[in-house]
Amino acid sequence: EIVMTQTPLSLSVTPGQPASISCKSSQSLLDYNGETHLYWYLQKPGQPPQLLIYEVSNRFSGVPERFSGSGSGTDFTLKISRVEAEDVGLYYCMQNVELPPRITFGQGTRLEIK
Amino acid sequence: QVQLVQSADEVKTSGASVKVSCKASGAKHGFSWVRQAPGQGLEWMGWITPYNGNTNIAKKFQGRVTMTTEASTGTAYMELRNLRSDDTAVYYCARVREDSSGYYRYFDYWGQGTLVTVSS
Numbered sequence: 397e398i399v400m401t402q403t404p405l406s407l408s409v410t411p412g413q414p415a416s417i418s419c420k421s422s423q424s425l426l427d428y429n430g431e432t433h434l435y436w437y438l439q440k441p442g443q444p445p446q447l448l449i450y451e452v453s454n455r456f457s458g459v460p461e462r463f464s465g466s467g468s469g470t471d472f473t474l475k476i477s478r479v480e481a482e483d484v485g486l487y488y489c490m491q492n493v494e495l496p497p498r499i500t501f502g503q504g505t506r507l508e509i510k
Numbered sequence: 511q512v513q514l515v516q517s518a519d520e521v522k523t524s525g526a527s528v529k530v531s532c533k534a535s536g537a538k539h540g541f542s543w544v545r546q547a548p549g550q551g552l553e554w555m556g557w558i559t560p561y562n563g564n565t566n567i568a569k570k571f572q573g574r575v576t577m578t579t580e581a582s583t584g585t586a587y588m589e590l591r592n593l594r595s596d597d598t599a600v601y602y603c604a605r606v607r608e609d610s611s612g613y614y615r616y617f618d619y620w621g622q623g624t625l626v627t628v629s630s
Binding site: 431433435437444447450456488490495496497500502503504 | 544553
């Protein structure tokens, strides 16, 4: 099983300041086709998760431009350029590189506003 | 607007079974199930292809989980048998998206969640 490790597990950010979350996988997430299967989700309080980023760096429909994803191989980062109050919640990275699938999530990173 | 609407919360006793439904609007896509125990992270359970009913069930749940779909109504079902107290969780369905090669890879829209409480 691929283990996903997120850091930090929590962060407190002043509105308007940037935030960064790291996600490291125990194996490369690059597949035979040259695609990298790393995804980011945000779970706001009391809500289901919502997709932010797919395949490392592609923002999902409706996701604000302040969210960006980067990385390769086993090291990935989610950045928020200027945090807003509505960004509070739990951020999860997820991998799905194996066939047949053995999907795993990171432990989650809690973002709160100072 | 894609919507996935799940069935109501359930309370079950140990050893019983629960069947959760998820009705989706829009075009046919695969359905996946992910659960979240209280205060815990996300755990993938498996997915089902609506066209042929093929499933991929996570090893942990093989033998206890059945996933089905009902094409006429666009509804997916997840049945979990022999419930234990550590099965208490919110169960989410999610729509599955493919990569450029057509393999199921990630989830773009999620249902509101169904809380299943297992008491002894």
